[in-house]
Amino acid sequence: MATRSPSAYEAGPYAERREALATYFDSTAKQAWIDLTSNAKVSGIRATVRAGREQMRATLLDWLPADLRRTRVLDAGCGTGALSIAAACRGGEVTGIDVASGLVDVARERTPSFIGHGRIDWMAGDMLDPSLGTFAHAVAMDSLIHYAPEDLVDAVEKLGERTTHSILFTFAPLTRLLGAMHTVGKVFPKNNRSPAIVPVSETELRARLGRLSGWKIGRTQRVSSGFYTSQALELVRRG
Numbered sequence: 001m002a003t004r005s006p007s008a009y010e011a012g013p014y015a016e017r018r019e020a021l022a023t024y025f026d027s028t029a030k031q032a033w034i035d036l037t038s039n040a041k042v043s044g045i046r047a048t049v050r051a052g053r054e055q056m057r058a059t060l061l062d063w064l065p066a067d068l069r070r071t072r073v074l075d076a077g078c079g080t081g082a083l084s085i086a087a088a089c090r091g092g093e094v095t096g097i098d099v100a101s102g103l104v105d106v107a108r109e110r111t112p113s114f115i116g117h118g119r120i121d122w123m124a125g126d127m128l129d130p131s132l133g134t135f136a137h138a139v140a141m142d143s144l145i146h147y148a149p150e151d152l153v154d155a156v157e158k159l160g161e162r163t164t165h166s167i168l169f170t171f172a173p174l175t176r177l178l179g180a181m182h183t184v185g186k187v188f189p190k191n192n193r194s195p196a197i198v199p200v201s202e203t204e205l206r207a208r209l210g211r212l213s214g215w216k217i218g219r220t221q222r223v224s225s226g227f228y229t230s231q232a233l234e235l236v237r238r239g
Helices: 013-026 030-036 044-063 082-089 101-110 149-160 176-184 202-209
Strands: 072-076 093-098 119-124 135-140 163-171 215-225 228-237
Touching (some): 072 082, 082 119
Parallel strands (some): 135 163
Antiparallel strands (some): 215 228
């Protein structure tokens, strides 16, 4: 009998980093992340990150249709659920999934009792799991910023296999400052602290994305707010 080869989400560098992220966000960073994504008082540095994330989330939501009724949306790396809830309030049938089960529990607790015609299925697991089914739109906000360019594009390609309209994701743009920080490894600690953020050259990323059959690059928007720098990129199905 032939042995089935493990898929991209089951083995390799992507899986190793995924497990590190799950451990980090379910232990070391859980409370900090809960505070960051709430109205709790945070430090000035974290306040800039909060503001940047709010701006990025607003950008991605603006790129989605205003009316999401009868539309399946994947929130790939949902965290504590703000984007999922906003999409559901537009009528979307949302699957909010994250490797950190503790954050998914928080998202479930924060879900309003009434979200109009929308629905949210909260799940702890891997965003690349094909058993999740097919979606019209997939959104990965700051959930791929810890992966090397080749692994990031592989993940986007896997999402594309079950997405029919658009993929919206963010990456850490390779600026002079971020590149220097990544090189010295001081601002992006590893081991039992935050897994490293991997700055990616936009030129390299666009070249790699060019291999994806049936997709074209749409809008892009960079958000810089103090200690938060992230860039959104839109992929749309070719007509």
